[in-house]
Amino acid sequence: MAKVTVNSIKNLKQSGEKFSVLTAYDYSTAKYIDEAGTDIVLIGDSLAMVALGYENTNSIGVDEMAIFTKAVAKGVKRAMVITDMPFLSYHTDIPTAIKNCGNMIKLGANGVKIEGFSDYILEVIKRLVETGIPVIGHLGFTPQFLNTIGGYKIQGKTQEAAEEILAQAKKLEQAGVFAVVLEMVPESCGKYITENISIPTISCGAGRFCDAQVLVSDDLFGKFSDFTPKFARKYGDMKSLILDCAKQYNEDVKSGKFPSEKEVF
Numbered sequence: 248m249a250k251v252t253v254n255s256i257k258n259l260k261q262s263g264e265k266f267s268v269l270t271a272y273d274y275s276t277a278k279y280i281d282e283a284g285t286d287i288v289l290i291g292d293s294l295a296m297v298a299l300g301y302e303n304t305n306s307i308g309v310d311e312m313a314i315f316t317k318a319v320a321k322g323v324k325r326a327m328v329i330t331d332m333p334f335l336s337y338h339t340d341i342p343t344a345i346k347n348c349g350n351m352i353k354l355g356a357n358g359v360k361i362e363g364f365s366d367y368i369l370e371v372i373k374r375l376v377e378t379g380i381p382v383i384g385h386l387g388f389t390p391q392f393l394n395t396i397g398g399y400k401i402q403g404k405t406q407e408a409a410e411e412i413l414a415q416a417k418k419l420e421q422a423g424v425f426a427v428v429l430e431m432v433p434e435s436c437g438k439y440i441t442e443n444i445s446i447p448t449i450s451c452g453a454g455r456f457c458d459a460q461v462l463v464s465d466d467l468f469g470k471f472s473d474f475t476p477k478f479a480r481k482y483g484d485m486k487s488l489i490l491d492c493a494k495q496y497n498e499d500v501k502s503g504k505f506p507s508e509k510e511v512f
């Protein structure tokens with residue numbers, strides 16, 4: 248069982264093989280997701296909403312992300328472990344960005360994901376890669392810019408906008424990212440960028456033609472029920488499973504059926 252690396256991910260694009268990315272936030276889930284053959288396990292800052300109940304991803308801090316990174320990294324053997332760097336953890340200055348991202352590597356991550364595009368972000372990426380920290384970029388809809396974008400809006404809708412995202416992706420590639428997440432762009436935009444860039448594209452609602460797909464695992468498991476994005480597919484119904492188990496346990500405790508003779512010392 249060979250560990251997934253930056254090079255094996257890049258090779259997948261060259262050989263035309265698709266790969267899978269899933270989020271995980273705790274040790275056991277990370278372990279099972281890895282055992283299932285997922286190629287990249289992402290400690291997404293989506294954990295702010297799905298695991299901590301915050302209103303959006305901007306509320307989570309670098310110390311919280313560190314705790315979840317440590318737990319996930321312990322559970323994963325084969326997949327690449329990537330920490331999504333939270334809002335303000337890499338935005339103020341380069342030394343702080345290197346320190347915060349480098350700390351995730353010390354805790355067991357194999358790389359980081361950072362959102363957005365600007366001259367400053369390009370410099371951050373260059374310096375992280377020089378430091379030995381692999382980076383995934385994130386373009387299209389970037390949740391940390393929710394307030395400036397003005398809501399959960401689809402990006403890259405016109406040919407001009409798609410060209411702009413492609414130009415940004417190429418610059419991210421030159422700066423050193425080994426893959427780029429494209430979030431909430433039309434399928435035609437995802438296809439256009441995928442066909443015109445040599446690093447893998449990871450679709451988060453960017454359609455079928457990207458090199459990889461990413462989903463929030465709580466959406467896939469049917470665990471998070473506050474809302475489900477159009478691009479997510481529910482493969483299970485963990486919400487019902489948890490409700491059923493908890494209800495049955497409550498009944499058994501109240502009726503004296505739990506614990507039984509087998510469950511006592």
Ligand code: KIV
Pocket residue numbers: 270289290291292293294331428451461462463
């Ligand atoms: O926070 C997250 O989980 C993400 C992915 C869904 C791309 O950024």
